[in-house]
Amino acid sequence: MLTIHAAELLLPGDREPVPGGAVLVDGDRIAMLGPYEDVAAAHPAARVRRWPGLLTPGLLNRHGTALLEHTYFPDDPFELDELGSEPITGAALADLAPGESRRGNSARRCTQKLLARGVVAVAARLTTPAVRTAVHRAGLEVVPEADAEGPAALDPLAGAEPADAFRAPLAVGAAARFAVFAVPDEAALAVRGAGACIATVIGGRMLHRRA
Template identity: 80%
Template sequence: MLTIHAADLVLTGDSTELPGGAVLVDGDRIAMIGRYEEVAAGHPAARVRRWPGVLTPGLVNRHGAVLLEHTYFPDDTFETDELGAEPITGAALADLAPSDARRGNSARRCTQKLLARGVVAVTGPLTTPTVRTAVRRAGLEVLASVGAEGPPALDPFAGGAPANAFLSPLAAGGPARLAVFDVPDEAALAVRGAVTCVATVIGGRLLHRRR
């Protein structure tokens, strides 16, 4: 099915800005990028998803291994009374000594938080099988480890320009991996961060939608 993702502003990730832009997705690939009127006129049968704000390439979180394998995210329903709501790291994590199954459940909660911030890829390596399974099921790509600046953060925009967090530019024929943020422009995105994400698409599938 053809789907048009339309937004107030489309940033392709290669310095191109399209006010009133749209991205046409065919399966797991991008078929066309342009002004909404042009895209819609050429594909009148396509489903249309209209989003507020800025549509960008999907993001990469360069602290993936730390967040997924060396941080424990307590379960909001069952564990926060005992463990608190904040992520657990360092000596406290060593004392908790979670089993591989608990690590996998933590990674699943972490992937949902990442998807809710427009993340489509994380850096590895990931060595725990249950963690790798959680990441694979979430649809996130795992990249080779690269240097990451600043303390680990769920928000890929923390401490840097938004464009530095884009995985790869949006292009016709390329993979349909994109995110949408409810902000007016890139400057506002840098200030307000990835928590403004309203939608995340990976492989053409809408994997996060803010309700």
């Protein structure tokens, strides 16, 4: 089924923003993008999803190894009393010594947090099978690179401009991987950060939508 994702502002990532822009998704690929009126006129039978705010390329988190393999995300509420709600790293993680199954479950919780921030790919070198499985099932692309320097953050926009965090520009024929943010433009996105994400689409499938 053809689906048009229309937003108040479309930011393709390699060209000028398109006010009232839209992306046409055919299966797992982008079939057309441009002003909504043009896309809708060319494909009048397509289903339409309208989004407030800004539609952009999906984001790349450059701290995938640290977040997925060297951080433990407690299972809230089941581990809240024992471990608290904050991610566990460093010596505290060594003391916890989670087995592979718990690490896989932590990675699954981490992927959901990443999807909720518009992330479609992670730069990572993953060595734990359960972690790799969790990432694969979440639909995230793994870019086999070492983590970037600096503290790991779930938000790829922490300390980075949006354009530097885009995985790839939106283009006809490319994989349908994009995110929608409840902000009016790129400048506001840089201020608000990826926590403003309201939807994440990977391979044409909506893997996150804010209720």
